[in-house]
Amino acid sequence: MEQTLYELKNYHSATAMMEGLQAYCIGQALVPKQADGQRMLELPTVQPQHVAALLDSSDTYAVYLHRMQEAPGIPFLYPHILQYKLIGEGAFTYLFR
Amino acid sequence: MRSRSPFAHRVLVRALAECRPALAAELAFTVKPGFDFIAGPLQHLFQHNQSLSEILKILSILANRFRQNYVHVARMNWTQPFETRLPFLEDVFLSTDTHDLARILTSTDQASFVGLTRQDIVNGSPRAKKLQENWQSLSMEVYECCSAVPEIIPYFQETMEVS
Numbered sequence: 001m002e003q004t005l006y007e008l009k010n011y012h013s014a015t016a017m018m019e020g021l022q023a024y025c026i027g028q029a030l031v032p033k034q035a036d037g038q039r040m041l042e043l044p045t046v047q048p049q050h051v052a053a054l055l056d057s058s059d060t061y062a063v064y065l066h067r068m069q070e071a072p073g074i075p076f077l078y079p080h081i082l083q084y085k086l087i088g089e090g091a092f093t094y095l096f097r
Numbered sequence: 098m099r100s101r102s103p104f105a106h107r108v109l110v111r112a113l114a115e116c117r118p119a120l121a122a123e124l125a126f127t128v129k130p131g132f133d134f135i136a137g138p139l140q141h142l143f144q145h146n147q148s149l150s151e152i153l154k155i156l157s158i159l160a161n162r163f164r165q166n167y168v169h170v171a172r173m174n175w176t177q178p179f180e181t182r183l184p185f186l187e188d189v190f191l192s193t194d195t196h197d198l199a200r201i202l203t204s205t206d207q208a209s210f211v212g213l214t215r216q217d218i219v220n221g222s223p224r225a226k227k228l229q230e231n232w233q234s235l236s237m238e239v240y241e242c243c244s245a246v247p248e249i250i251p252y253f254q255e256t257m258e259v260s
Contacts, residue, residue, distance in 0.1 A: 021254070
């Protein structure tokens with residue numbers, strides 16, 4: 001029985017929530033400056049991992065676009081808009097079936 | 098002072114009125130801007146029957162929002178109404194558990210996305226823009242909730258996905 005946003009394939013709200021959570025975690029990860037003036041940023045692995053992976057922007061959000069192709073649902077719009085700018089109408093192959 | 102800090106201005110005028118009534122008569126008594134920007138929105142906030150625990154969460158989040166938008170800026174804005182809406186948090190309070198929250202969000206989103214066309218994306222239509230703003234608002238509100246009420250984070254994580 002589908003229960004979570006990821007299982008419900010609601011990529012819109014899942015990624016939005018993850019974005020907010022990651023922004024908070026990044027803010028928490030800053031540690032005080034070292035003696036040499038450097039400020040360390042320890043990036044935590046934010047759970048849950050599959051939703052976090054959807055926000056990976058490498059190769060125009062390839063992880064998300066692949067997931068959307070395999071398990072279409074409510075889209076995370078931004079990668080589709082980016083993809084359209086890059087490759088044109090081909091971007092819509094699996095957004096509008 | 099009248100424009101930079103209307104509150105302080107008003108306090109001083111009233112104090113002077115007590116001590117030197119004649120002098121106070123010369124000072125133009127400005128009514129605006131006053132506390133309208135914050136008093137009205139705050140009054141609307143408590144019209145629903147929230148529990149004490151919910152009210153405290155709301156106030157923590159709004160305290161941060163207020164500091165961010167009014168205090169930590171170059172110039173205090175006394176006329177911009179304080180935005181007290183927290184639509185996502187309302188859904189959180191309505192939900193019976195994380196699965197229910199996921200269903201509530203998904204049901205709303207399905208309605209928002211119905212009828213989205215290629216043209217919307219190609220043309221950057223108001224509809225497409227609205228959906229993106231919606232995404233931004235949700236992520237911002239989640240960030241605000243995490244910052245003010247970090248104990249809510251596991252609830253959010255479970256709503257997204259089973260860990």
